[in-house]
Amino acid sequence: MNSVWTLPYWETAFRLFMAAVLGGLIGWERERDAHPAGFRTHILVCLGSALIMLISIYGFSDFIKEENVRADPARLAAQVVSGIGFLGAGTILRHGLTVSGLTTAASLWVVAGIGLAVGAGYMFGAVLTTILALVSLELLNRMERLVVGRRRLAKIVVTVKDEPGKLGELASVLREIGAGIRKVTIDEEDPGDGRIKISFTIRLSEEISTTRIVEEVRRVKGVKGVRTG
Structure with missing residues (x-):
C-alpha cells in the first residue's frame, strides 16, 4: 500500500x-x-x-x-x-x-x-x-x-398590541385571504407602549389586491396600524 x-x-x-x-x-x-x-x-x-x-x-x-x-x-x-x-x-x-x-x-x-x-x-x-x-x-x-415571478410580492407592516398569539392570528388572516407568507420579521417599537411592528413579505396572485389585504388586517383586534412597505 x-x-x-x-x-x-x-x-x-x-x-x-x-x-x-x-x-x-x-x-x-x-x-x-x-x-x-x-x-x-x-x-x-x-x-x-x-x-x-x-x-x-x-x-x-x-x-x-x-x-x-x-x-x-x-x-x-x-x-x-x-x-x-x-x-x-x-x-x-x-x-x-x-x-x-x-x-x-x-x-x-x-x-x-x-x-x-x-x-x-x-x-x-x-x-x-x-x-x-x-x-x-x-x-x-x-x-x-x-x-414566484408570476406572482406579486408585497410587504405589509402591521403595528399591533403585543399579546400572545397575535402573530399566529395575523398569519391565519393572510392565509385565509390567499396570501402566501414568504418572510416575517418582528421589531419592538417602544418597550414602554406594549406595541410591536410585524413585517410580512407576502406573495399575491393577480386576483388579490393589497388594498383588500390592508382592510382585512385592520379588522384584527389589537391592530393599531397597517401600511404597505
Whole structure:
C-alpha cells in the first residue's frame, strides 16, 4: 500500500487541484449572490477535506505493519463530517423570526463531502455531486424565481398590541385571504407602549389586491396600524 512518501506527487497534486476546482465552482455560485460563505471559503473547505482524506488513507500506512495496530481510514473523515457543522452554523443568521444561510451551510457540508471523495480518489462521485449541487443551487433557483415571478410580492407592516398569539392570528388572516407568507420579521417599537411592528413579505396572485389585504388586517383586534412597505 502506498504511503504519503511513496504516493506520486502528480497524483497528490491532481487530487488537491480537483478539490480546489470543484469546491470553487460551488463557492462561485454562493459568492455571486453575496452569501455568507463564498468562493474562498468553499475552496478551503474542499481542499482541507481532500488533504485530510489523503492523510487518513496514506499517512499512517507505515504503522499498519506494526503488530497489534488497526487502521481505520474513515476515522479522520468522520471528524470532518461532524466538524463542518461548526463552520456551517456560523453562516446561519437569525433576525427575529427570519433565518437565512441554511442553503450556504448545506453547500459547505456538501463541499466537505466532495473534498473527501476527491481525496479518496473517487473522482466520478465528486464530479457528479458537484454537477448536481450546481444544478440544485443555480437551475432550481432560477425556476423558483420564474414561478414566484408570476406572482406579486408585497410587504405589509402591521403595528399591533403585543399579546400572545397575535402573530399566529395575523398569519391565519393572510392565509385565509390567499396570501402566501414568504418572510416575517418582528421589531419592538417602544418597550414602554406594549406595541410591536410585524413585517410580512407576502406573495399575491393577480386576483388579490393589497388594498383588500390592508382592510382585512385592520379588522384584527389589537391592530393599531397597517401600511404597505
